[in-house]
Amino acid sequence: MAVEVKVPTLGESVSEATVATWFKKPGDRVAVDEMLCELETDKVTVEVPSPVAGTLVEIVAAEGSSVGVNALLALIGEGDADATEKTVSKAEAAPGTGEGKMIDVNVPTLGESVSEATVSTWFKKPGDTVAQDEMLCELETDKVSVEVPSPAAGVLAEIIAPEGTTVAANARLAVISEGGEGKAPAKSDKKDDKPAESDKAEKAEAVGSPGAGPEETKARKDVEDAPSAKKAMAEAGISRDQVSGSGKDGRVMKEDVAKAASAPAPSAPAPAPRGPVSADDAGREERVKMTRLRQTIARRLKDAQNTAAMLTTYNEVDMKAIMDLRNEYKDAFEKKHKVKLGFMSFFVKACTHALKEVPEVNAEIDGTDVVYKNYVHMGVAVGTPNGLVVPVVRDADQMGFAAIEKKIGELGLRARDGKLSMAEMQGGSFTISNGGVYGSLMSSPILNPPQSGILGMHKIQDRPVVIGGQIVIRPMMYLALSYDHRIVDGKGAVTFLVRVKEALEDPRRLLMDL
CATH class of the missing domain: 2.40.50.100 (RNA polymerase II/Efflux pump adaptor protein, barrel-sandwich hybrid domain)
Incomplete structure (x- = not known):
C-alpha cells in the first residue's frame, strides 16, 4: 500500500513553496520521521518527514517545483516491498x-x-x-x-x-x-x-523550471530571497540586480539564478556570424561540439569579466634564494617526507602570509556585504586534457610545506585522471595559476568568481638585474595579481604582491612571520 506524502501547512498567509532539495531518491528505504525533502517558502525553510517506514516509491514534485499546501510530493510504499522493482515493470x-x-x-x-x-x-x-x-x-x-x-x-x-x-x-x-x-x-546505432x-516527460519534469514568470516592472518589495538562490548567486558571481525573481513578491528562487547565469550579458554584442567558407575549405574542417566543461569555462571566464571590476598589477621576483634553499634541502626533504620539494609550496606559504596582512584579497562580495574569510582555501589551477580545473587545498594557512606538496600532488593526479569530486573543487578563497609550466613569460589571469584575487606565476628566466650597483644575472619570474577593484584598492593589491615578493626573495621572513 502506498502512503501519500503531502505539503504540510506552511503558516499564515503562505500558500505555496518551492521544493528545494530531496534527501532521498526512489527506491531508498526510509524510517518514520526521517527527512525526505526540504521546502522553501517566502519566509522559512520547511523540512518534510516521512509519515511511515518503508520505501520511497515515487517523487511526484521534483526539485524546483512550486507546490501548494496539501499538494502531493511523493509516495511511500509501506513494509519491505522493493520500490525499484515496482517502477520498472515495462x-x-x-x-x-x-x-x-x-x-x-x-x-x-x-x-x-x-x-x-x-x-x-x-x-x-x-x-x-x-x-x-x-x-x-x-x-x-x-x-x-x-x-x-x-x-x-x-x-x-x-x-x-x-x-x-x-x-x-x-x-x-x-x-x-x-x-x-x-x-x-544488437539494436540500431546508438545515435x-x-x-x-x-x-522524456519524466526528464522534462525533473529538469524544467516551473513557477510563474518574472513579475512586470512594478516596485520591488523588500522580500527575503531563497537561501539556495543566495548561495547560487555567490557561486556564480551574480549580483541581485542581475536576477529577475519569479517567486512571490519578486522573491528570487534558485532556478532564477540558473536562468540569469546562462543568459548572455546584456552589454555583450552578439557573436559575429561565420563568414563564407569555400567548398574546398569546408571539406577540410572538423566541427566538434564543445564539452560541458569547456562551455562552463567559457561562460564563467566571460562572467568574471562582465561582473568584476578586474585589474591586474605586476611585479617580479628574484628566485635565487628559493632555488638555493631547494637545492640544499630537497634530498633530505624527500627522504623524510616522501614527497619532492617543489616551488608551489613556497608560493602557497607566501600567499597565505600576505593574505593575513591584506584580508580583502581573500574576501568576496555577497550582495551588498563583503565576506572576510578567516581561513585560506587555496585553489591551484591544473590543466587537464579536458580543460582547466581548480582543485582546492583547504586550510592551506594551517599546513606545512610537506603537507602542501602532498596535497597538491594528490589533487593534480586526480585532476588529470578526471577523478576529482565536486567537493574538491568548491569553496576556494584565493587561486594560484602557474602559466610558467607552459612557457608563459607574462599574462593577466582572470578571476575565479566569487573570489577577489588570483596570482599568476610565470616562467623563470635568467635576466640581467642591478644589485648593489652591479649588473648580475639572476633567475627572475614575473608575478601578476588580478583583483576585483570593487573591494580591493590599488594600495592593497600592490602591498599584497610586494609581501609575496619579499617572502619569496627571503624565505626566512616566513619563519619569522615578517
Whole structure:
C-alpha cells in the first residue's frame, strides 16, 4: 500500500513553496520521521518527514517545483516491498535478458549546485553481460566527468538515456537484468536510440523550471530571497540586480539564478556570424561540439569579466634564494617526507602570509556585504586534457610545506585522471595559476568568481638585474595579481604582491612571520 506524502501547512498567509532539495531518491528505504525533502517558502525553510517506514516509491514534485499546501510530493510504499522493482515493470519484458530481477541504473549524486549532466559515452550496449561495479557509461557535468558503475551483475536490458541526452540528478539511465544471461540482438546505432515518451516527460519534469514568470516592472518589495538562490548567486558571481525573481513578491528562487547565469550579458554584442567558407575549405574542417566543461569555462571566464571590476598589477621576483634553499634541502626533504620539494609550496606559504596582512584579497562580495574569510582555501589551477580545473587545498594557512606538496600532488593526479569530486573543487578563497609550466613569460589571469584575487606565476628566466650597483644575472619570474577593484584598492593589491615578493626573495621572513 502506498502512503501519500503531502505539503504540510506552511503558516499564515503562505500558500505555496518551492521544493528545494530531496534527501532521498526512489527506491531508498526510509524510517518514520526521517527527512525526505526540504521546502522553501517566502519566509522559512520547511523540512518534510516521512509519515511511515518503508520505501520511497515515487517523487511526484521534483526539485524546483512550486507546490501548494496539501499538494502531493511523493509516495511511500509501506513494509519491505522493493520500490525499484515496482517502477520498472515495462523493462521486465525486455527480450534476451533472462528471468532476473530488473534494477534501475540512476544518475548518481552530481554534487552541490550541479543539477544535470550529459551522457557522453556508453561503454556497453543492450544485451551485454556486465559485472557488478563495471563501468556502464560516462556523464559530463559542468565541472567533471562522472563514471556510472553497474549496481549488480547481469545483463544490460535497456538503455533509457542514449549518448547526448541531458539527464537530471537521479534520472534513470538504464535497466539491468540481475543474474540474466545471453546477449540480446544488437539494436540500431546508438545515435538512433531514443528514450520512451514517458521518460522524456519524466526528464522534462525533473529538469524544467516551473513557477510563474518574472513579475512586470512594478516596485520591488523588500522580500527575503531563497537561501539556495543566495548561495547560487555567490557561486556564480551574480549580483541581485542581475536576477529577475519569479517567486512571490519578486522573491528570487534558485532556478532564477540558473536562468540569469546562462543568459548572455546584456552589454555583450552578439557573436559575429561565420563568414563564407569555400567548398574546398569546408571539406577540410572538423566541427566538434564543445564539452560541458569547456562551455562552463567559457561562460564563467566571460562572467568574471562582465561582473568584476578586474585589474591586474605586476611585479617580479628574484628566485635565487628559493632555488638555493631547494637545492640544499630537497634530498633530505624527500627522504623524510616522501614527497619532492617543489616551488608551489613556497608560493602557497607566501600567499597565505600576505593574505593575513591584506584580508580583502581573500574576501568576496555577497550582495551588498563583503565576506572576510578567516581561513585560506587555496585553489591551484591544473590543466587537464579536458580543460582547466581548480582543485582546492583547504586550510592551506594551517599546513606545512610537506603537507602542501602532498596535497597538491594528490589533487593534480586526480585532476588529470578526471577523478576529482565536486567537493574538491568548491569553496576556494584565493587561486594560484602557474602559466610558467607552459612557457608563459607574462599574462593577466582572470578571476575565479566569487573570489577577489588570483596570482599568476610565470616562467623563470635568467635576466640581467642591478644589485648593489652591479649588473648580475639572476633567475627572475614575473608575478601578476588580478583583483576585483570593487573591494580591493590599488594600495592593497600592490602591498599584497610586494609581501609575496619579499617572502619569496627571503624565505626566512616566513619563519619569522615578517
